[in-house]
Amino acid sequence: MSSETLKIPQATAKRLPLYYRFLKNLHSAGKLRVSSAELSEAVKVDSATIRRDFSYFGALGKKGYGYNVDYLLSFFRKTLDQDELTKVALVGVGNLGTALLNYNFLKNNNTKISVAFDIDEAKIGSTMSGVTIYHMDDMEKVLEELGISIAILTVPAPYAQSITDRLAKANVKGILNFTPARLTVPATMRVHHIDLAVELQSLVYFLKHYGVNEVEEIEE
Numbered sequence: 471m472s473s474e475t476l477k478i479p480q481a482t483a484k485r486l487p488l489y490y491r492f493l494k495n496l497h498s499a500g501k502l503r504v505s506s507a508e509l510s511e512a513v514k515v516d517s518a519t520i521r522r523d524f525s526y527f528g529a530l531g532k533k534g535y536g537y538n539v540d541y542l543l544s545f546f547r548k549t550l551d552q553d554e555l556t557k558v559a560l561v562g563v564g565n566l567g568t569a570l571l572n573y574n575f576l577k578n579n580n581t582k583i584s585v586a587f588d589i590d591e592a593k594i595g596s597t598m599s600g601v602t603i604y605h606m607d608d609m610e611k612v613l614e615e616l617g618i619s620i621a622i623l624t625v626p627a628p629y630a631q632s633i634t635d636r637l638a639k640a641n642v643k644g645i646l647n648f649t650p651a652r653l654t655v656p657a658t659m660r661v662h663h664i665d666l667a668v669e670l671q672s673l674v675y676f677l678k679h680y681g682v683n684e685v686e687e688i689e690e
């Protein structure tokens with residue numbers, strides 16, 4: 471079953487990387503099976519939600535046995551395209567961009583920042599964590615050469631929209647937007663916003679109004 475043929479709810483899809491990471495740890499520890507209760511405790515998602523999530527892709531745990539770790543892991547690897555390396559571009563190598571470059575996602579999955587862009591002459595032509603930083607003037611050309619269709623945006627907010635327009639023309643399909651700018655994109659493009667200030671405010675709000683245990687239910 472591939473990610474193209476399988477349509478699962480978005481809320482479920484968002485939890486898959488979480489499940490995947492935990493299952494990988496279990497697998498390395500030599501565990502063969504896992505119960506939904508154990509999973510629930512580890513990933514902090516209630517077990518009814520886990521059972522429902524897993525039922526979408528036909529992994530029905532057996533009572534008293536739980537789920538087969540190998541089966542789930544190979545399923546997730548395929549669904550999340552972990553067998554292939556997905557190359558990603560980083561636009562803006564400042565404080566946040568540098569932190570992301572140093573981290574570079576490889577510990578958890580096969581997504582990697584392969585190239586970076588900036589306008590700062592002092593950075594252009596240098597490499598950081600093995601990734602070359604190119605001038606923005608060369609962005610379209612380099613993206614096409616490398617066949618990259620995902621970009622992480624870590625530039626100052628006022629530049630975010632014009633860069634997004636260029637990325638759209640360069641056939642980029644997905645943007646992980648760390649800037650506070652709300653982006654307008656064509657229908658063929660998907661943007662995920664990561665706004666740390668909003669996340670923090672929302673955590674404070676949920677703690678205040680719902681306490682600690684009900685948070686996951688509300689996210690559903």
Ligand SMILES: NC(=O)c1ccc[n+]([C@@H]2O[C@H](COP(=O)([O-])OP(=O)(O)OC[C@H]3O[C@@H](n4cnc5c(N)ncnc54)[C@H](O)[C@@H]3O)[C@@H](O)[C@H]2O)c1
Nearest residue numbers: 562563564565566567588589590624625626627629648649
């Ligand atoms: N630093 C954080 O912890 C943090 C957290 C959340 C969100 N953000 C957001 O991420 C973005 C970047 O923040 P930062 O702290 O890394 O800023 P920064 O000023 O350290 O870095 C911005 C980088 O973008 C480059 N740049 C500027 N204009 C550009 C352009 N037109 N094209 C390409 N590159 C360009 C700069 O040369 C610089 O390297 C901002 O929108 C900020 O609001 C930052």
